[in-house]
Amino acid sequence: MLPLLPNLRYSTSDNFFLIAGPCVIEDHENPYVVFERLMAITERLHIPFLFKASYRKANRSSVNSFTGIGDLEGLRILRDIADRYHVPVVTDIHSEAEAAMAAEYVDVLQIPAFLCRQTELLRAAAATGRVVNVKKGQFLSPEAMEQVAGKMRAFGCDNFMLTERGTTFGYQDLVVDFRGVPTMKKNGVPVVVDITHSLQQPNQSAGVTGGRPDMIETIGRAAIAVGADGIFMETHPDPARAKSDGANMLRLDLAEQLLEHLVAIRKAITQWN
Numbered sequence: 298m299l300p301l302l303p304n305l306r307y308s309t310s311d312n313f314f315l316i317a318g319p320c321v322i323e324d325h326e327n328p329y330v331v332f333e334r335l336m337a338i339t340e341r342l343h344i345p346f347l348f349k350a351s352y353r354k355a356n357r358s359s360v361n362s363f364t365g366i367g368d369l370e371g372l373r374i375l376r377d378i379a380d381r382y383h384v385p386v387v388t389d390i391h392s393e394a395e396a397a398m399a400a401e402y403v404d405v406l407q408i409p410a411f412l413c414r415q416t417e418l419l420r421a422a423a424a425t426g427r428v429v430n431v432k433k434g435q436f437l438s439p440e441a442m443e444q445v446a447g448k449m450r451a452f453g454c455d456n457f458m459l460t461e462r463g464t465t466f467g468y469q470d471l472v473v474d475f476r477g478v479p480t481m482k483k484n485g486v487p488v489v490v491d492i493t494h495s496l497q498q499p500n501q502s503a504g505v506t507g508g509r510p511d512m513i514e515t516i517g518r519a520a521i522a523v524g525a526d527g528i529f530m531e532t533h534p535d536p537a538r539a540k541s542d543g544a545n546m547l548r549l550d551l552a553e554q555l556l557e558h559l560v561a562i563r564k565a566i567t568q569w570n
Contacts, residue, residue: 298487298526299345300428301456302404304383307345311567312560313521314345316387316405316430316489316529317552320541321351321364322371330534331549332378338553342560347405348378349387349529354541355409372402379404387430393421400425410434410462410494413445423454432460432491439477446484458487460529461520463495470498473516475523482524489527490520496545510536513547514555521562528559 299305299314319331332348339346352371354364365371372388379386385404390396391412399406406422408415410432422429429449433442442459449457459481463471473495481488495516496509517528532552536543547555 300347300405300458300487300527302347302385302428304379304385304404305345305347306340306384307343311563312342312344313525313563314347314487314527315339315556316347316349316527317532318349318387319533320531320539320543320546321354322366322374323540324366325374327534328374328378331532332382332384334549335532335552336382336384338556342556344556344560347385347387348375349407349531350375351389351541352399352402353389353391355389355391368398372399376402385428390418390422393417396421396425400427404428405430408432413437413442416448419445419448420452423449423452423457429454429457430460430489431457432462433477433481435463435465435471437464439474439480442481443484446486458489458527459484460489460491460527461495461525462491462529463497471495473519475519478520478523478525482526487526489529490516490525491529492516492520493530493532493545493547498544510545510547514558517555517559518562521559522566524566 317335322328328350353368375386387405387407388403389407389409390399405428408431413431413434431445461477463473466472478488492513496512530547532547532549533539534549536546
């Protein structure tokens, strides 16, 4: 199942779709570097591709953490990529006011996991007419996302997605319960698995979230095997120098092999069905 979006290449593909990009717009060069590499890979593998980057990061561990280069500046870069390359673009929003502002520049509004129960935020996102991707809160069961889906439909939005991104396990770790994929698919919408944020190790004493990027392919393989419609991942040419979430991002030069492997699994799954 694919989201209903203009400019989504290979919309008749049996492949999973990919939402990917850097965590945040951190300068005027990196978004284009990441986009162009991902675009080349997804074109070759016939993967429907949506480019994601946050124009601003609001949920930061430390007051000193990087948040962005400026709201409008970040949003304009996303719009430029969408217009220049005819690819849908995705960004996070954190408040009702941001929904209307960001909707002028992007094709998909993403609701961060910590905010997935915020009724007025969901209402504002739905009111824009844009596609909405709601990430499941780390504190919620997959079954509880039925209520989120109900809110979206009550607000007049049928074109939305739900994303699994891990569940809190203790104070400083997350786990992925893959039963959540078929459970959330019962809502009749595309279900995505975030294979990078699911490997975060939050609440570290240093004030910077940790992660397990060595497990990204493991989570990705399992996600495709259980029937995820889409894969979400964040990637960067040099995660150690990334200004946000570097500890759990995929190194950009590893993206091609990972996606090749996931496409092979998807083909096998399709044949079995």
